[in-house]
Amino acid sequence: MLNQKIISDEKLKPFLQGETIADKTKALLAQQRKIWKLPKEGYKSLEKVQVKVFEFDGFQIKVQYNPGRIISSSAKVDKKSIESRKCFLCINNLPDEQKGILYYRDLIILVNPYPIFPEHFTLPKIDHIPQAIEPNFEGLLDISKDLGKYYVVFYNGPKCGASAPDHFHYQAGIKNFMPIDYEYPNVIEMYGEKLVSENGNTVYAVDKYLRKFISIESNKKDFIKNYFNKFFKIYKKISNSDEEPLLNVISNYVDEKWRVVIFPRAKHRPEQYFAKGVKNILLSPAAVDFGGVFITPLEKDFKEISKDDIIDIFRQTSISTEYFEYIKKKLLKK
Numbered sequence: 001m002l003n004q005k006i007i008s009d010e011k012l013k014p015f016l017q018g019e020t021i022a023d024k025t026k027a028l029l030a031q032q033r034k035i036w037k038l039p040k041e042g043y044k045s046l047e048k049v050q051v052k053v054f055e056f057d058g059f060q061i062k063v064q065y066n067p068g069r070i071i072s073s074s075a076k077v078d079k080k081s082i083e084s085r086k087c088f089l090c091i092n093n094l095p096d097e098q099k100g101i102l103y104y105r106d107l108i109i110l111v112n113p114y115p116i117f118p119e120h121f122t123l124p125k126i127d128h129i130p131q132a133i134e135p136n137f138e139g140l141l142d143i144s145k146d147l148g149k150y151y152v153v154f155y156n157g158p159k160c161g162a163s164a165p166d167h168f169h170y171q172a173g174i175k176n177f178m179p180i181d182y183e184y185p186n187v188i189e190m191y192g193e194k195l196v197s198e199n200g201n202t203v204y205a206v207d208k209y210l211r212k213f214i215s216i217e218s219n220k221k222d223f224i225k226n227y228f229n230k231f232f233k234i235y236k237k238i239s240n241s242d243e244e245p246l247l248n249v250i251s252n253y254v255d256e257k258w259r260v261v262i263f264p265r266a267k268h269r270p271e272q273y274f275a276k277g278v279k280n281i282l283l284s285p286a287a288v289d290f291g292g293v294f295i296t297p298l299e300k301d302f303k304e305i306s307k308d309d310i311i312d313i314f315r316q317t318s319i320s321t322e323y324f325e326y327i328k329k330k331l332l333k334k
C-alpha cells in the first residue's frame with residue numbers, strides 16, 4: 001500500500017527544478033494541483049482570500065478569512081470523537097489521487113488540500129502513532145533543515161491545534177508568509193531577553209509580543225536539543241500532568257542555522273470560541289496563529305475581529321506570566 005502512495009520520479013519530473021527534497025516537495029504541489037481536484041480548488045480559492053493586517057509596535061498580525069478551514073477550526077478533538085472517526089492521515093484512508101514523497105523511512109510529505117499557506121504540506125508518520133514532541137523534536141530539526149530552502153516546519157501539540165492528535169504529523173508552509181518569519185530579528189532586537197549565549201548559540205525569551213515565546217538559535221543540533229529538553233522538563237513539571245504540556249513549535253532554518261520558536265500555552269481555545277451570540281469568534285489558535293496569521297473560517301468574525309480581540313485571545317491562550325517567569329529563571333545560565 002505504501003508503494004502505491006509514493007509518487008514516482010517519472011510523475012514528478014515534469015514539475016521538478018532542482019534536486020533537493022525541498023525542490024521535490026515544491027514539485028509535488030504542482031503535480032497534485034494538476035491532477036487532483038481538491039488542492040486545485042483549494043489553492044485557487046486561497047488566491048482570492050481576504051486578508052487584513054493589524055499593526056502593533058514592531059510587529060503585525062494578519063487575519064485571513066478562510067472558509068476552507070472550517071473543518072479544522074471546529075474539529076472535535078476529544079478522545080471519543082477521535083476514536084469514532086476514520087483517521088485521515090493513515091495511508092490507507094488517503095484519496096486515490098493523493099501521492100507523497102517518502103522522507104527517510106517513517107514520514108510522508110503530503111500536499112495539504114485545505115491550505116492556509118500558498119504552499120502548505122502535512123508531514124505525517126507512516127505509522128498511526130500519537131502526536132508527541134519529545135520523541136520527534138530531533139526529526140523536526142532534520143526536516144526543517146531539509147525543507148529550509150523554501151519552507152518553515154511547525155508542530156501543534158495534541159491539545160493545542162493538531163486536528164489529528166492520534167496520528168503524528170508536522171506541517172510545512174512557505175517561508176515569510178507568517179509574520180514571525182520576517183519580523184523575528186526585529187522582535188528580538190526590541191523585546192528579546194537573552195537567557196543563554198554560548199559562542200553565537202543563543203536562547204531568548206520574549207514576552208511583549210502579545211504572546212510569549214522561548215527561542216533557540218544555533219547551527220548546532222546538540223545545543224538546540226539540549227535547551228529544548230531543559231525547557232520541556234521544566235515546563236512538564238509545572239504543568240503537573242501526564243499529558244504533553246500545551247505548546248506549538250516553529251522551526252525555521254535560516255542562513256545555515258536553526259531558529260526554533262516555542263510557544264508555551266495556557267489553553268487551546270479562548271472563551272470567545274465557546275461564547276454564544278455576538279461574543280462568539282470561531283478561532284482555534286495553533287502554530288500559524290501564534291506565528292501571526294489568525295485564521296477565521298467565518299466571514300462575521302473576519303469582519304468584526306478587533307485589535308482588542310487579538311490582544312485578549314493571546315492573553316488567554318499564551319502561558320501565564322507567572323509560569324513564564326519561572327521557566328525563564330530555570331533556563332537562565334548561572
Ligand SMILES: [Zn+2]
Nearest residue numbers: 087090128167
Ligand atoms: Zn492514522
